[in-house]
Amino acid sequence: MPKILIVEDDEKLRNEIAVFLNNNGYKACFIDIFKDVENEILKINPDLVLLDISLPNADGQYILKNLRKKSNVPVIIITSRANELDELISINYGADHYVTKPFNIQILLAKINTLLKRSNFQTLQDKIDAKDFVINISNSKVIKEGKEIELTKNELRILKFLCENRNKIVSREEIMNYLWESENFIDDNTLTVNIARLRSKLEELNLKKLIETKRGQGYILKCGGEDEVY
Template sequence: MKKVFIIEDDSRIRDELCTFLTRYGYESSFSINFKNIVEEAIKENPSIILLDINLPYFDGHYVCREIRKVSQVPIIVVTSRDDELNELMSINLGADDFITKPYNLQILLARITSVLKRTYGNAQADFLRYREIIYNIAASQVEFNNSKIELTKNESKILHILINNSGKIVSRDEIMKCLWQQAEFVDDNTLTVNVNRLRKKLEDLGAVGYIQTKRGQGYILT
């Protein structure tokens, strides 16, 4: 799972980012130890860093420069400073991208995906594996014991979020928001139907008992 380390002193923005990124299968983490934020970021060993410029103790430009001395982890600068000078400074100090506040979360997600692909390539992004299950993201297929089966768009999204959160219970609300965005307008039974169809397809391949229902909580891969 790709880990995003968030360097942001506004707790509301930070919490919103964590919730949003988790919904799309990322692991997110942060630290409020801004006095030692460079050390905290390196210790977390993230796949990518979201870095605000206006921070306590040190500004984001200093943090970016210090991280670059010891790591090539991709960095996206996220800031309310929308002038070209700050963008130029960020890029010159080693940032991989720059986005200004207020931003559209879907655009930020696209920027994160793009930077990760540029940095790590597409190979790992095309396949996910959980135990004996191999999930081909690009082809929307699942393979088990050398047999394959096609997944619908919704089945594919459900499997994606479950694998990315393997070992954790994923709430029904979280999955519904991932699938339909405006989950409050979707019949709750629609998700049950989609999960049951996915479970049936896995069982047809021989992958029995992988998707477990946790009553009142959600679903988990076992």
């Protein structure tokens, strides 16, 4: 499990981020004494650092500058300073992303995912095994008993989202929210069309009635498999 270090002085915020990261498949840890932070970071040796700029007795940008002399660990700056100058300085000092408070945690999570993936960490599930079928995310295909079918980007995302919430009713709104987060601004009609197409493609693989419509509530994907990450 990738280890994420939170360097943030606000205790409550730090705890909430930690809870969220732990719920999403990461191991969160933090420091609460902000003395000699860069050596603390090196000692903990995390896979990714979430770093605040205004810390007691320390400055995040200065820490980052010193840290970069010794380590290439991915760093995301999280700060309430919303101006271009601080962003520019942070990026120049070697930050990978600059996120301002209050942040959208889903987007932050997506950034963490891609950063870790880039630093060769196989956190992103390449394949999702749903017992009845396997979704291969890297080449956007669904495989069942040796037969495979290609999905479009939207269809893949919808199927992935339904799989992640399998045996649970997912509202249309939730699906749209999920798609919008990856900057795919589809509307209601497009979603209907996408789901219809996804269904017919799955039927080609003999996966009939996999996605059920729950009137007035949303959709549900019923299957028995547990997540297995390759």
